[in-house]
Amino acid sequence: MSIYQKYGLKQIINASGKMTALGGSAVDTKVAQAMFEAAQDYVDIQELMLKAGRIIAEITTAEDACPTVGAAAGIAISIAALIAGKNLTLIEQLPYSEGLRNEVIIQKGHSINFGASILQMIRLGGGKVVEVGQTNYVEKNHIIDAISEKTVAIFYVKSHHAVQKGMLSLPEIIEIGEENNIPIIVDAAAEEDIQKYIQMGADLVIYSGGKAIEGPTSGFICGKKELIEACRLQYKGIGRAMKVGKEQIMGLISALEIYKNKVENIEKQLQQVQWIVNQFQNIDGITASVVQDEAGRTIYRAQLKFDEEKLNISTHEIIKQLERGEPAIFTRNHYANLGIISIDPRPLLPGQEKIIVNRIKEILRV
Ligand SMILES: *Cc1c(COP(=O)(O)O)cnc(C)c1O
Numbered sequence: 437m438s439i440y441q442k443y444g445l446k447q448i449i450n451a452s453g454k455m456t457a458l459g460g461s462a463v464d465t466k467v468a469q470a471m472f473e474a475a476q477d478y479v480d481i482q483e484l485m486l487k488a489g490r491i492i493a494e495i496t497t498a499e500d501a502c503p504t505v506g507a508a509a510g511i512a513i514s515i516a517a518l519i520a521g522k523n524l525t526l527i528e529q530l531p532y533s534e535g536l537r538n539e540v541i542i543q544k545g546h547s548i549n550f551g552a553s554i555l556q557m558i559r560l561g562g563g564k565v566v567e568v569g570q571t572n573y574v575e576k577n578h579i580i581d582a583i584s585e586k587t588v589a590i591f592y593v594k595s596h597h598a599v600q601k602g603m604l605s606l607p608e609i610i611e612i613g614e615e616n617n618i619p620i621i622v623d624a625a626a627e628e629d630i631q632k633y634i635q636m637g638a639d640l641v642i643y644s645g646g647k648a649i650e651g652p653t654s655g656f657i658c659g660k661k662e663l664i665e666a667c668r669l670q671y672k673g674i675g676r677a678m679k680v681g682k683e684q685i686m687g688l689i690s691a692l693e694i695y696k697n698k699v700e701n702i703e704k705q706l707q708q709v710q711w712i713v714n715q716f717q718n719i720d721g722i723t724a725s726v727v728q729d730e731a732g733r734t735i736y737r738a739q740l741k742f743d744e745e746k747l748n749i750s751t752h753e754i755i756k757q758l759e760r761g762e763p764a765i766f767t768r769n770h771y772a773n774l775g776i777i778s779i780d781p782r783p784l785l786p787g788q789e790k791i792i793v794n795r796i797k798e799i800l801r802v
Pocket residue numbers: 456505506507508509550593594595597623624625626643644645646654655
């Protein structure tokens with residue numbers, strides 16, 4: 437019985453991905469052990485922040501890094517760092533930033549909701565949002581024309597949530613930043629490559645610790661030395677409301693060290709989804725296939741397409757029954773209106789794929 441069931445909470449099988457609403461990641465035993473030990477002892481937090489920053493910097497190939505409680509906090513803190521810098525009076529004044537250099541340019545197709553509004557996180561750090569272009573179209577001049585003496589950053593979102601077409605690419609944005617001496621912040625919260633955007637020349641890059649990295653609820657900002665130093669200082673200001681604990685920091689570092697050494701376990705992932713797909717071969721009304729992530733990440737999922745008429749049940753009804761069952765099963769349902777659900781193998785605990793397959797067959801009576 438899991439600790440959650442002991443408190444009367446329902447058991448969850450997560451086949452949907454790294455969903456915050458389901459608790460992010462279930463961490464490796466080594467990560468849990470690091471958190472367990474960290475929780476039972478004391479440490480000089482300032483020293484820990486600096487040391488963790490060094491370790492994260494090395495893994496990400498950045499100059500320095502700053503742990504946060506999540507990527508959303510990373511957004512607010514990095515914006516605050518650019519506006520207030522290292523000036524304590526300004527740090528304490530935020531998010532009120534009237535009269536300061538506070539404008540943050542963002543392409544309209546990047547103005548997303550990741551479970552909360554990205555614009556709100558920018559405002560939380562004192563940023564005044566300047567959206568440019570249209571939802572599906574931005575050109576260089578939209579950005580150039582929006583740049584003023586109050587521009588403090590251009591904010592770029594690398595995410596499957598963002599509009600994938602019609603936006604300026606990161607290299608184009610970085611070039612504009614360099615030409616105009618404006619720092620570029622990249623929100624790469626759920627991305628798997630933790631070096632790429634630093635190497636492309638972004639000034640600050642933000643990651644979530646609980647997504648691809650499979651750490652605890654945590655995150656970090658990595659990037660230019662001076663800016664990271666300013667990020668750390670925001671913990672004397674708005675950052676205090678987003679304090680990251682010693683347990684989270686140690687869990688994050690431990691997860692990053694495992695992540696770094698992980699020979700991409702794609703082969704095992706592929707075998708697992710292929711097994712799931714095989715269980716649905718030759719069943720009238722179900723087309724099962726292995727499908728790569730739509731945003732091009734090296735994630736493979738088992739995709740099931742239902743012929744709702746033949747099966748005499750709607751996809752939404754299937755999803756409802758999966759989620760209401762015992763254990764509750766959450767699949768990836770972005771294409772439910774096309775009769776499609778996907779099973780993400782990454783968050784599954786051993787043996788759970790069998791439970792999912794059996795439950796789906798039970799619901800469909802096949
Ligand atoms: C998940 C996500 C966030 C928030 O990350 P947390 O670690 O949950 O705070 C921010 N931006 C994007 C693009 C995300 O996908």
